[in-house]
Amino acid sequence: MTLLFGRRARLRWLHLIIGGALLMPYFLVGLVVVGSYRPGVNLFSAPSNQLTAFAYALPLVAITALFAPARPLSVATARALCGIPRDRPLADGPARTWQARVRTAGWYTLHLALGGVISGMTLALTPFAVGVTVLPFFETVRDSRALDLPQALDRPWILALAPFAGLAMLIALAGCAAAAGALLAHRAPVLLGPTPDDRLAAAERRAADLAVRNRLARELHDSVGHALSAVTLQAGAARRVLDSDPEFVREALVAIEETTRRTVGELDSVLGLLRSGEEHGASAATSPALDALDGLLERCGVPVSCAVRGDPGTIPAAVSREAYRIVQEGLSNVLRHCGHGAQVKLRIAVHGEELEIAMDNPLPERPPVVRPGGGRGLRGIAERAVLLGGRTEAGPHDEDDVWRLSALLPLRTPGQENR
Structure with a gap:
């Protein structure tokens, strides 16, 4: 019944x-x-x-x-x-x-x-x-x-x-x-x-959502992660010389204040990626690019010698923003694994239709500590390059006894908009 x-x-x-x-x-x-x-x-x-x-x-x-x-x-x-x-x-x-x-x-x-x-x-x-x-x-x-x-x-x-x-x-x-x-x-x-068309459209929507989440994760990792690494190292150095070098402590606190203030602005820009329409475009427009590289190198916490070849003005806005994030993440890795005393050599060159980025730093004295959930930085760098049609390499360079991060980014990508 x-x-x-x-x-x-x-x-x-x-x-x-x-x-x-x-x-x-x-x-x-x-x-x-x-x-x-x-x-x-x-x-x-x-x-x-x-x-x-x-x-x-x-x-x-x-x-x-x-x-x-x-x-x-x-x-x-x-x-x-x-x-x-x-x-x-x-x-x-x-x-x-x-x-x-x-x-x-x-x-x-x-x-x-x-x-x-x-x-x-x-x-x-x-x-x-x-x-x-x-x-x-x-x-x-x-x-x-x-x-x-x-x-x-x-x-x-x-x-x-x-x-x-x-x-x-x-x-x-x-x-x-x-x-x-x-x-x-x-x-x-x-x-x-x-229908098959419905399944294809659903798969495309899931892929688009995943791309947005991955992009947001990369932006948060590279901007906020870099700032937190710098603040942590500056605070640790200041704590160690708190009694012996008050002037250094004062400078470290000023650097921490500037870093956190700047990062709040970048965080607003990153969260703008969740919006659409004009707000999304405004967020992209305020994201840092290579024209802000000098400020990044001054406050990164490690001595950096930078050589730029070619005309940076020919670099499209989208490529310039991704290049900035790649350099930022590379410096974060140097801070995290080598500390303040590491000497970094950065080379940025425009070769025809490609932008080349190379960053060398000394190999760490001991193997890096594996953190739970870590290792996203290099993966994020590779994802940024792939999205532009480029490629990256990272690892020890035995000839020069350094760790080298290199990236090749095309300046003209089919279907790429100069946002």
Whole structure:
């Protein structure tokens, strides 16, 4: 009985009743069409007229469902009432392709057709079955013209079986509704499920979201991470000479203040990546680039000798910003692994259509400590270069006994906008 009258069966029955209600406007249009060539005929008196109107209504239903908003409405109703298994997902959003629209039209037509049949059976059969069920107990029901029963039903043995016949009718109605609901639930993932184009669009959206998250992670790591590394080292050095060199401590505190103040501005710029439209463009415009390199080298905490070749003015804005972040992350690694005393050699050169960045620093005296979740800096540098169509290398350079970070970034990337 659960299959016929359980919660899922009741929800599916309600779904069919909704389909029947949605069918009514189309059915009335069909009756108007039938009445146009059968004037003077009571359209509700002959079942053939109603069946003809029903047949005229279904093409109109299918045409209506070809419009894009029909799918999200159908999907929402099916998810709420059909009891579709979770491992058979339905599509999200309007139907954009003809394949999706045709599938939606098939579903909508099936839903309203079955809903019209079950709704009609429910409205007609339910009162009749109830009347037959109570037939032995109320003489007024037996004499009622509403049931239009033959006189032969007055026999006692027939009246005794009437309640069972009425219950059988109700059970048969529930069985028809359950079968129709199960058919809709079975066909919903096929007709309302994602098409190959939908799956491709969903994959592209996930890839775009992942790219945004990765970009935000790189910006936070390179800007805030660099500042925190510098502040930590400056604070540690100041603590060690707190009593012996107050002047150095004063300079370190000033550097910490400037670093944190500047980083707050960069953090606002990074968080602007989460916005869109004009705010996003404003955020990109305020991101630091190679024209701010001198300030970075002055406050990075390590002595840096920098050589620039070529005309930096020819570097596109997007490439200049990524180059700044690459240098910033390279200096953060020097601070983290070598400390304040490391001598860094930085070379930036424009060669034709490429920007070359090379950074050398002494090898650390002991292997770097592996931090949980660490190692994202070099990976972020590589990702920045790949997005521009370039490449990076990082590792010990045995000939010069240094650690070398190098990057080659194309100045002109197909499809790249100079943001």
